[in-house]
Amino acid sequence: MINRFTKLLLCVLLTVAVAVATTACGGSNAQGGGDQEKIVVKFTHVVAESTPKGQAALKFEELLEEKSGGLFDVQVYPSSQLYGDKEEQEQLLANNVQLIAPSVTKLVTLNPSFQLVDMPFLFKDDAQAYRFFDGEAGKKLLNSLEPHGILGLAWWANGTKHFTNSKRPLKAPEDFKGLKFRTQSGGVLDDQFKALGAGSQTLAFSEVYQALDNGTVDGQENTFNNIDTQKYVEVQKYLTISNHGRLDYVVLTNTKFWNSLTPEQQEMFSEAMAEATAYERQLADELSAASFENIKQSGKVEIYELTEEDKAKFIEALQPLYEKYGAEVGQEYIDAARNS
Ligand code: LMR
Numbered sequence: 001m002i003n004r005f006t007k008l009l010l011c012v013l014l015t016v017a018v019a020v021a022t023t024a025c026g027g028s029n030a031q032g033g034g035d036q037e038k039i040v041v042k043f044t045h046v047v048a049e050s051t052p053k054g055q056a057a058l059k060f061e062e063l064l065e066e067k068s069g070g071l072f073d074v075q076v077y078p079s080s081q082l083y084g085d086k087e088e089q090e091q092l093l094a095n096n097v098q099l100i101a102p103s104v105t106k107l108v109t110l111n112p113s114f115q116l117v118d119m120p121f122l123f124k125d126d127a128q129a130y131r132f133f134d135g136e137a138g139k140k141l142l143n144s145l146e147p148h149g150i151l152g153l154a155w156w157a158n159g160t161k162h163f164t165n166s167k168r169p170l171k172a173p174e175d176f177k178g179l180k181f182r183t184q185s186g187g188v189l190d191d192q193f194k195a196l197g198a199g200s201q202t203l204a205f206s207e208v209y210q211a212l213d214n215g216t217v218d219g220q221e222n223t224f225n226n227i228d229t230q231k232y233v234e235v236q237k238y239l240t241i242s243n244h245g246r247l248d249y250v251v252l253t254n255t256k257f258w259n260s261l262t263p264e265q266q267e268m269f270s271e272a273m274a275e276a277t278a279y280e281r282q283l284a285d286e287l288s289a290a291s292f293e294n295i296k297q298s299g300k301v302e303i304y305e306l307t308e309e310d311k312a313k314f315i316e317a318l319q320p321l322y323e324k325y326g327a328e329v330g331q332e333y334i335d336a337a338r339n340s
Contacts, residue, residue: 038073043099044082046205048229056280063272080206101249113330117246118188120318137336149255154277156249157284158223164236165219173317182220228291233300241305
């Protein structure tokens, strides 16, 4: 015979059991449907969505979401919508965004060796640059950010840089005298323009069009694709095809975020990144050619391509940069680039 006390006790035990079971089944699911909570990956960048970087970021989103069956939710923010050049690095360090892909040289404050891509006429062609990126020296550079809590995941490409300006055709080093150019970041790039007799000012990418338009600077250096997608031809009169340096990207994540993933999740992430990287490099090549055609077709800029003879004069004028920056950038990286 169950007395009143036993009944009460049974009732309490049953209530507790139901509560425990409910909590256990609910687990970490925010929606309460038995699914695992989504892992949000914010990917912010500064260029247009139609660029190789913009398209590859979207490809990565598609690949990782598909591979993980929707476990990852990759959110891509293009065109400095969320953060500009400086802020995106700060936000990655704070783990407020999980992926960024800055232009290599913009990492100068974290490691000056990243200015390697600015060393004048260092890489002969894209293939040599890719061999460097994918070789031992490229991996070492990527890994060099780990003490800052940043993990390098991949090298993405854009291509070689060319000069544009609003004042005159630039065919020889002396044509640069007295002009002012926008740079992405300090050091090598400032000294590059100084060696040509020009001034420079560092500006965030999102500020360049307006600075060219209102004459804050007379010119800038960039890839065909950035010149085209940022519509610089509307505010510049002359383009010199010079191929004097490179503009490529490193895709970076926050180490704490990375370590919060399981080995299986890290593998999916790496696989998606490797596929997006192959896609990005192919696209960089295709879109560079398409952008050059657009620039030509626009008829808005006078185009001059440096001859081998012209190039020799630029190489000579810029040679002092190798003496000044050899040690800072790292002779081992410069040699590895040359031998790639
Ligand atoms: C620039 O600032 O000119 C470039 O680094 C922008 C970019 O990300 O391609």
